[in-house]
Amino acid sequence: MALLVQKYGGTSVGSVERIEAVADRVLKHKQQGDDIVVAVSAMSGETNRLIELAKSIQETPDSREMDVLLSTGEQVTIALLSMALMKRGLSAVSYTGSQIRIKTDSAHGKARIEEIDTTRMRADLDAGRVVVVAGFQGADEQGNITTLGRGGSDTTGVALAAALTADECQIYTDVDGVYTTDPRVVDTARRLDKITFEEMLEMASLGSKVLQIRSVEFAGKYQVPLRVLSSFKDGEGTLITTEENDTMEQPAVSGIAFTRDEAKLTLKGVPDIPGVASKILGPISDANIEVDMIVQNVSADGTTDFTFTVHRNDHDKALGILKSIEKELGARDTLTDARIAKVSIVGVGMRSHAGVASTMFKALAEDAINIQLISTSEIKVSVIIDEKYMELAVRALHSAFKLNVSASGVSEV
């Protein structure tokens, strides 16, 4: 008998029929003797509907009230799913983030979970109930409703699994696992049976969109085995674990991630002196804008160009901030480009393989794709290119790293 936390995303609960299908799946697991806690998202489309409503009233909706508004989405789902479970003769009970005491900080719209009180859930599980929890939301110390930001339902699932020391956190989504890259871009993309947290972190943060990055961080930190599965078809999905797969030779690159969600900002000709970087990024961070890549190269004339990327939604805000500090910094100009894409190769095997980066750059050069920025970590290499070459680059790299066939020619089961 296992304790499973299952998380179902927006498309998995997108209609009454889908909710019924989720209830069927939960029933199957209950019949196998598992204890189940379910975390759910808002029905697909609902969050966008609510955002539209808010924006039709306030251009930049108040963040506290936005959380009050958006949290209703999951609240609808937990009630409907609980009803569907009861209809199947199961005992079920729903909880909002506030009710189950998912305590978060007060950063509305991007709150972080601080603590989860498991008393009530444990009592429910002991009584044989399925516990249905609203994902994506919590409440701060003062009882204000908070949300974890979009995709935050994954984080809820993992946090619940960690708090309950569940045997597995299963993330049901509209894909049947983690692929070497997006199959919509490369039709020979292959599902991975296993992937490490580190790799998944790079894949997720780089836009693989399967899992929300913070949920993977969380899962890695608390060693929660995480499994990505399809809620539309049966299958084993992809297991995300701490164990590196050593039963077969580790391929150098596990997958290709990419995203169009970023924008690039460059301050031209800032003085090449200590403290400049923090003078630039301080105000950006104060405005709660997350920065992804940061690139600075030395320059000959005592000035340098400082480039960083942010989420495209934050482009205008970031540009406004740079414009306001440009003069004070002594910069020559601010240039921005939102028509960019980031493409990355990811793999723990990279650590022990030389020449991975050069294989990447060679493959891009062969298709005449110009590289605008480069950033590396131990297990990934990312480049920024013109967005119109994105698909081409992904296909070229997928093929260059032979991702369409299994490592050592062994088919994965």
Added chain:
Amino acid sequence: MALLVQKYGGTSVGSVERIEAVADRVLKHKQQGDDIVVAVSAMSGETNRLIELAKSIQETPDSREMDVLLSTGEQVTIALLSMALMKRGLSAVSYTGSQIRIKTDSAHGKARIEEIDTTRMRADLDAGRVVVVAGFQGADEQGNITTLGRGGSDTTGVALAAALTADECQIYTDVDGVYTTDPRVVDTARRLDKITFEEMLEMASLGSKVLQIRSVEFAGKYQVPLRVLSSFKDGEGTLITTEENDTMEQPAVSGIAFTRDEAKLTLKGVPDIPGVASKILGPISDANIEVDMIVQNVSADGTTDFTFTVHRNDHDKALGILKSIEKELGARDTLTDARIAKVSIVGVGMRSHAGVASTMFKALAEDAINIQLISTSEIKVSVIIDEKYMELAVRALHSAFKLNVSASGVSEV
């Protein structure tokens, strides 16, 4: 500077435009120096949409989960209204029933308010904030979300006004006050400037639909001055107070109420012995079915017919109960009729005027309307008739009691 609690119903917040109009009205009152607490309903149509969703999953939705579901309706409204207020430069904060600690009992779907913690609201009002509270909902001792039943937002408004000892509770709705009867039925129906709680109670419970009965009970009990106003046009509305209007001669009848919401059930030929009534109504009450009229007449052969009315929605349930106890009671048969209407004349002046009932019966007889049941209280006389005669009866009575002109020929201002 007055402390006002304003309640806006579903049609008053039925669209973004309507919410903006409510915000304009609140702004006007704030500019006049009033402190404002607003209680709101779900946007019109939303509650029905949610009920449909639930019923498409569970024929009789679980009542706890139904409350979790329905309470999202008002939660959407409080967020949107708060945003609209902020857009106008006002400081505003929203609270769900749970957050503001509207403590209720655990009767899901028809919970009663037990206590309201005003600490947080007082602090907000002192800080100049408009407090926006979700109507219709609360939470029980264990933090389970409860709803007060449909129309319960009025009750929330009055309960807030009572807890805060507000100067007035203003109920904004789609009518501009309480009328002598429904103007859609009688075009000469006249708005009343004032009405007593007692009269309003009879009018509301009898189907005038302007105010929910429990809100009036509440207001009367805590002496909260209650005003019904239109959220669509300016005007003084109707003030509901404890003071009987003695500046002009009190008319015998203040208004004509009517409803089609009831069904009639009769147990034929039950033994006319002590304890029978409680044997019939005990199981009905245990099933949480509210009974309205109860009529029993002595019978000659040692048996009697026992008749009562319930809400039409409860007809099938009540019939099932009667059928199951029919034999044990020794009744001959159970007859029911859902095609009935109740028409009532209401007025505190009735107490000192003889002949009011006979005027009523005479007026109905002149139009050949047969009376099936009669029930009276100190300030009203109700009759049950065939529903097809309802409008005819209302018009006949409105005219018979000269309600289209003011008492003593004095026009009301």
